[in-house]
Amino acid sequence: AAGYGSTKLFFKNDYRIWFSEENPQLQAFETLQDVYTKQDNILFVLEPKSGKVFQPRVLQAIEELTEKAWQLEFAIRVDSITNFQEIRGSDDDLTVTDLIYDAPNLSSEEIARAEQVALNSPLIANRLINQDGSITGVNVTFQMPELEPDEVSRTANAARALAAEVEANYPEIETYLTGVVVMNTTFQEASWEDIKSLIPAMFLVIFFTMLFLLRSVWGMVATVSLVIFSSAAAIGLSGWANIPLNSASVSAPVIIMTLCVADSIHLLTTMFTGIANGASKHDALVDSVRINMQPIFLTTVTTAIGFLTMNFSDAPPFRDLGNITAVGVLFAFVLAVTFVPALISVVSIKPKKTFTTYSVGLTRLAEFVIARRGRLLAFVGILSLALVALIPRIELDDQFVKYFDEDIQFRADTDFTVDNLTGLYQVHFSLPSGSSNGVSSPEFLNHTEEFTNWLRAQPDVVYVNSITDIFKRLNKSLHGEDESYYRIPEDRNLSAQYFLLYELSLPYGLDLNNQINIDKSETQVMAVLGAISSNRVRAFADAAQEEFQRITGRETVGIGTSVMFSYVSKRNIEGMLLGMSLGLILISGILIFALRSLKIGLISLVPNLLPAGIAFGLWGLIVGQVNMAVSVVAAITLGIVVDDTVHFLSKYLRARREKGLNAEDSVRYAFSSVGVALLVTTAVLVAGFLILGQSSFEINSAMASLTASTITIALVIDFLLLPPLLMHLDGTDQESTDKNADLEVSSYA
Secondary structure, eight states: OOGGGGGGOOBOOOGGGGSOTTOHHHHHHHHHHHHSOOOEEEEEEEEETTSOSOSHHHHHHHHHHHHHHTTSTTEEEEEOSSSOEEEEEETTEEEEEESOOSGGGOOHHHHHHHHHHHHHOTTTBTTTBOTTSSOEEEEEEEOOOOOSTTHHHHHHHHHHHHHHHHHHHOTTEEEEEESHHHHHHHHHHHHHHHHHHHHHHHHHHHHHHHHHHHOOHHHHHHHHHHHHHHHHHHHHHHHHTTOOBOTTGGGHHHHHHHHHHHHHHHHHHHHHHHHHTTOOHHHHHHHHHHHHHHHHHHHHHHHHHHHHGGGGOSSHHHHHHHHHHHHHHHHHHHHHTTHHHHHHHTSOOOOOHHHHHHHHHHHHHHHHHHHTHHHHHHHHHHHHHHHHTTGGGOEEOOOGGGGBOTTSHHHHHHHHHHHHTOOSEEEEEEEEOSSTTGGGOHHHHHHHHHHHHHHHHSTTEEEEEOHHHHHHHHHHHTTTTOGGGOSOOSOHHHHHHHHHHHHHHSOTTOSSTTTBOTTSSEEEEEEEEOSOOHHHHHHHHHHHHHHHHHHHSOOOOOBSHHHHHHHHHHHHHHHHHHHHHHHHHHHHHHHHHHHTOHHHHHHTHHHHHHHHHHHHHHHHHHTOEEOTTHHHHHHHHHHHHHHHHHHHHHHHHHHHHTSOOOHHHHHHHHHHHHHHHHHHHHHHHHHHHHHHTTOSBHHHHHHHHHHHHHHHHHHHHHHHTHHHHHHHHSOOSSOTTOTTTSOOOOOOO
16 A cells, blocks of 8 residues: 555656755855756767867757757757857947858858957857867756656657757768756766666675575565555655655665575574474574564664764755655554564575584674774774775765766767867856946946856866956947957946947847846856866855955855755755754764663764774775765764674673673673574675666765665674674673663563
8 A cells, every 4th residue: 555656656857956045055056047047958068070169060960969959858048159149330330240141151251250250259158169169069058847757768768869860961970969958867867777777686686695695485475565665665655755766865775685584594594593493493493583583673763763864954855865764664663563574474584504604604703803902992893993084085076967877978078079169067156246237337237247257267277257358349340349458337328328239230049148137237157167166166266256255245045056066965964963963962862761771872983983084084094075864874874883782782692691601701691692694684784885886877876875884884794893892891701790880770561
């Protein structure tokens, strides 16, 4: 019934989903787009194999593409070198015409002149034409009505078909596609590719891992059934709740599959141990449920808490991922203690000899740890702290283009565009003049010109679009093309008349709504940046805001998709630190209460916190850069690594309390009774996250790789550091029920 909700699922692929409604950068961006035209675009990039754009046949292709691009659904503006509005003046007359018209019939002199104009115009140079005239672009701006879910993908696919048509008609030209619309579509395509490849791969991993490690067909069947039911229920409920799938939450089924296996494995391995020790299947199963009920419940609660702390993330997709996974984990617990025992009780199942082999190996490991506990405590402890100290080496870098693998077409086309034509990271500034029609004021224009020159002088800037270039060109043209007049007009009325004359000369669709607001009190200046890190994007936006305030005494905000993504990691870390702190307090309190020991509860903090710290330290040493994954991995792994710790400690305390064993023998008992389960669950968990690590979506890939590393480290810490720590701090021959040493709490129901 829950799973039937999956029929109501839908996918949301707008990049805006990565920002919460209260995100200040998103709010500023939406305000900017309400004032000026939308910025959702597709940039067609054309590369003639001859290396020369300004030749008749290539110009003909650009002219045809420009005309056909107007016919794309939802297109509101098309800009290219052919329809670039060239300003010409003669005495008091002003002529504004397309730079290139009827390209096949142009003379070589006319083409040469057009090339000179294009390469020297600050309005299109390094934006629609590169410096040597070898590559050009056609930029199409769209305004989506947002009434149908397939508007974006439909538009992108139509643009791809148009690009293919250009290549078919003009085989001497290579085409590339980039822009916001293509990026949004790629988000969806990458996610569906993950669904088609990762989930089947995960099933195979679970199937073969369970079959190989447990050598039990019915054990594998029970586990796979648990996986299917839990994943279907969680995803189905998100459909009932009208929660859209996105590039991050689409990985929830893979994570749920991985986590579900642990519950089943603990039940099965404990049962197999009992049977191997001579108990009947029924008695061994009953004892397994009794022994594992509390630790499985604890790990379920702590894992759910870990994923629920993702609600402190500023990125809604991570909130969805956390909530869906938490629901799946809770379903898995219910089914693990009801459905799995019921199924196992009615089938014939026997442990294989290889299972006993695992136990023998772990017994030897236990003796090794006990014999060398002092050296292990010192060595592993010092090594762990040294690796944690490497965390400051990590640099946050959230370039949204790098969210996709290099073999994805959008990434490849965008990298080519950034390397050969223009940047993709735009920062927009809406500059207030302080009065209606104030953009024609010479004082304001001079301030804008000073700000524009400052922007162009910055090393990361490759292009700046400013209204001052138009005013200077108008002033020159209406003074007989005298170069000395290529400056801001000195008279406000004259400046306003020039501008009005220019606006009336512009063709439909190429007006200045993307640069001037309705009452002409503000103008938009756009800076296009090269491929730089998120830290440098933030630094640039902040410095530009300070510079404009210095020049004018007024305020402006640097905003755009690049700025939004550059801030989201910072905001995520701030939110997740709060969530992690609360989650850690809750989990620690639960463990102290459930384990009925303040001392053991505090000891558990070491193996619960160290793995993430060590993993981040190693990541800082080996990789050095992380994206938004850094802000959620700790939350994801917090609940997962507690799984190993809880099961080990529960068996240790059982030996101390029920069997009256000393610390050393309790460690031996923990290794022999739960060691196999920890090995198997870690193998499955790591395999599952490594499968997710193959995602073409970098956020999922980095998150999974870091999580797999953390889980692996957690097992090492639980085997090599936790036992020596227990023997050192709890190492007396007395029973662990010493009420003067431990904080006793009422029996756990």
